[in-house]
Amino acid sequence: MAKNITNPTEDYSKWYQDVIREAELADSAPVRGCMIIRPYGYAIWENIQASLDRRFKETGHSNAYFPLFIPESFIQKEAEHVEGFAPELAVVTQAGGKTLDEPLVVRPTSETIINHMFSKWINSYRDLPMLLNQWANVVRWEMRPRAFLRTTEFLWQEGHTAHADEKEAREETERMLRVYEDFAVTDMAMPVIPGRKTEREKFAGAVDSYTIEAMMGNGWALQSGTSHYLGTNFAKAFNTLYLDSSNQQQFVHQTSWGVSTRLVGGLIMVHGDEHGLRLPPRLAPIQVVIVPIARDDEARVRVMEAASKIAEELRDLDVRVELDTREGMSPGFKFNHWEVRGVPLRLELGPRDLDEGHVMVSPRNKPGRDGKFTLSLDSLTERIPALLDEIQKEMFNEALAKRESRTMDITSIDQLKQALTDAPGFYRVWWDGDSEDEVRLQSETKVTVRCIPWDQPGGTGKCIVTGRETARMVILARAY
RNA sequence: CGGGGCGUGGCGCAGUUCGGUAGCGCACCUGCUUUGGGAGCAGGGGGUCGCCGGUUCAAAUCCGGCCGCCCCGACCA
Numbered sequence A: 001m002a003k004n005i006t007n008p009t010e011d012y013s014k015w016y017q018d019v020i021r022e023a024e025l026a027d028s029a030p031v032r033g034c035m036i037i038r039p040y041g042y043a044i045w046e047n048i049q050a051s052l053d054r055r056f057k058e059t060g061h062s063n064a065y066f067p068l069f070i071p072e073s074f075i076q077k078e079a080e081h082v083e084g085f086a087p088e089l090a091v092v093t094q095a096g097g098k099t100l101d102e103p104l105v106v107r108p109t110s111e112t113i114i115n116h117m118f119s120k121w122i123n124s125y126r127d128l129p130m131l132l133n134q135w136a137n138v139v140r141w142e143m144r145p146r147a148f149l150r151t152t153e154f155l156w157q158e159g160h161t162a163h164a165d166e167k168e169a170r171e172e173t174e175r176m177l178r179v180y181e182d183f184a185v186t187d188m189a190m191p192v193i194p195g196r197k198t199e200r201e202k203f204a205g206a207v208d209s210y211t212i213e214a215m216m217g218n219g220w221a222l223q224s225g226t227s228h229y230l231g232t233n234f235a236k237a238f239n240t241l242y243l244d245s246s247n248q249q250q251f252v253h254q255t256s257w258g259v260s261t262r263l264v265g266g267l268i269m270v271h272g273d274e275h276g277l278r279l280p281p282r283l284a285p286i287q288v289v290i291v292p293i294a295r296d297d298e299a300r301v302r303v304m305e306a307a308s309k310i311a312e313e314l315r316d317l318d319v320r321v322e323l324d325t326r327e328g329m330s331p332g333f334k335f336n337h338w339e340v341r342g343v344p345l346r347l348e349l350g351p352r353d354l355d356e357g358h359v360m361v362s363p364r365n366k367p368g369r370d371g372k373f374t375l376s377l378d379s380l381t382e383r384i385p386a387l388l389d390e391i392q393k394e395m396f397n398e399a400l401a402k403r404e405s406r407t408m409d410i411t412s413i414d415q416l417k418q419a420l421t422d423a424p425g426f427y428r429v430w431w432d433g434d435s436e437d438e439v440r441l442q443s444e445t446k447v448t449v450r451c452i453p454w455d456q457p458g459g460t461g462k463c464i465v466t467g468r469e470t471a472r473m474v475i476l477a478r479a480y
Numbered sequence B: 001c002g003g004g005g006c007g008u009g010g011c012g013c014a015g016u017u018c019g020g021u022a023g024c025g026c027a028c029c030u031g032c033u034u035u036g037g038g039a040g041c042a043g044g045g046g047g048u049c050g051c052c053g054g055u056u057c058a059a060a061u062c063c064g065g066c067c068g069c070c071c072c073g074a075c076c077a
Helices: A012-022 A039-058 A079-088 A111-121 A166-186 A233-238 A262-271 A297-316 A331-340 A351-356 A377-405 A413-422 A435-445
Strands: A026-028 A035-037 A069-071 A090-095 A098-106 A130-139 A153-163 A193-196 A208-215 A221-231 A241-243 A249-251 A253-260 A288-292 A321-323 A345-349 A358-363 A373-376 A407-409 A426-430 A448-453 A473-477
Touching: A012 A262, A035 A039, A039 A130, A039 A153, A039 A166, A039 A262, A079 A233, A111 A130, A111 A153, A111 A233, A153 A166, A166 A193, A166 A208, A166 A221, A166 A253, A193 A473, A208 A262, A208 A448, A208 A473, A221 A233, A221 A262, A233 A253, A253 A262, A262 A377, A288 A297, A288 A331, A297 A321, A297 A345, A297 A351, A297 A377, A331 A345, A345 A351, A345 A377, A351 A358, A358 A377, A373 A377, A377 A407, A413 A426, A413 A435, A435 A448
Parallel strands: A288 A321, A288 A345, A407 A426
Antiparallel strands: A026 A035, A069 A098, A090 A098, A130 A153, A153 A253, A193 A208, A193 A448, A208 A221, A221 A253, A241 A249, A345 A358, A358 A373, A426 A473, A448 A473
16 A cells, blocks of 8 residues: 555544645644645645636636735624634734734634725625625634644635625525535536535524535535625625615625635545545646656657657647656656656556557556556547546546445434444434534534535425424534 | 643654663665666765753753643534
């Protein structure tokens, strides 16, 4: 097995950290909970950004940038918002050698500062909808940091929109969750369950929160993206008003939505295996790596020439190719090097292959000798892009099959407890409980209501906690 | 904040019980031989042993204090 990587079945948390280290995705920082995102990890994030940014623009949003520092009083203007965020704020009280008159909060999210500006910019219904997004870093002083999944400072995008009425704002909320769903499925090859959050799990300050929930390799859930209908809560706190066509003052209806570098953690845990990282081709910084194999100088010249030509031809097709020209390393070492880093396709090219007019192809999702096959040199430009598409689909199907095999229908608390030890995963249950029931369930079993899926099975059943007949099915799981 | 563990070259660790002036594996550098699944040999560089204080002829080791990190839990994207 892979050196230096704990088997995921043995210790999942350790495996996760091992993969991050060995694939050189991130390193720990001198400040607790903070993380250095290394070039390879950052390249994945850049691909995530590029793909999402395109989708945001396609749905009419523009990027802007709001400041890192927010007056402390802003946070306090919306009651639920303060309550939710106060415990995890980093606050600057000293600057420029003086104690500040008003402390500055390092943004945990930007609803307040954005509303402050919206209230200045929005005057008329003609100014609406206002559709903004920003790529930024935020800080939340969480108690329990985990690389990528919950770091003190993290990178994300936060969309903030203002609309004339509830209907339009709710459509936006749903639209953006669908954008996240499509991104997760199409680019991350990560199946997700879109749905609504319960009262207890929703965003501090929102009327309704929606989420996409993904299952990680250990059966736990990862909240992978959220979209909130904020109603007029922030508009009221910040007086964000517009004049409608009949000259009446109205509060705007707002949304906010975000995904973060947490997605990189999701990518690791949905697809990673005992050999390390596996990246879906659409997000892989390197989609194809060519490992040249040469015994002597003469062979080296021949092989390098052929390899360079292949690399060039594939690059012309916008395939992200790396030619591993490093010398003095055995092919085996290189194979492992790229496997740990999750490169979807590896081409091995030596004198023998050249003589026979082909390359050896090793797809990362079928590691080892058994998964290898040959492709003729003249078929590469046609086959490689197609293969990348196939791998993308296979990875999604594999992840979906895994999730389905670990999703069960549960009808009682006892059955739930049994399932938690036997088969950690997602549990579909009928649910008519309230926040208190959720708290009780969590303290008893550690699971939480991940979401009320949009896709409901229909029919009714007995609620797992109250015993009442209900038409609402929810997903329970342990969560990161 | 509660529970557990750990601080010794870049990484992983041994040495601490019983004080004697720091070692192993990997990585790194040089050379030669190698190269189809993590190459071999030879040579080499790198550590005030988390910090402060104490005991002692002598402290990684003993004593006192402090700091930090990791894991598990409550909180959370």
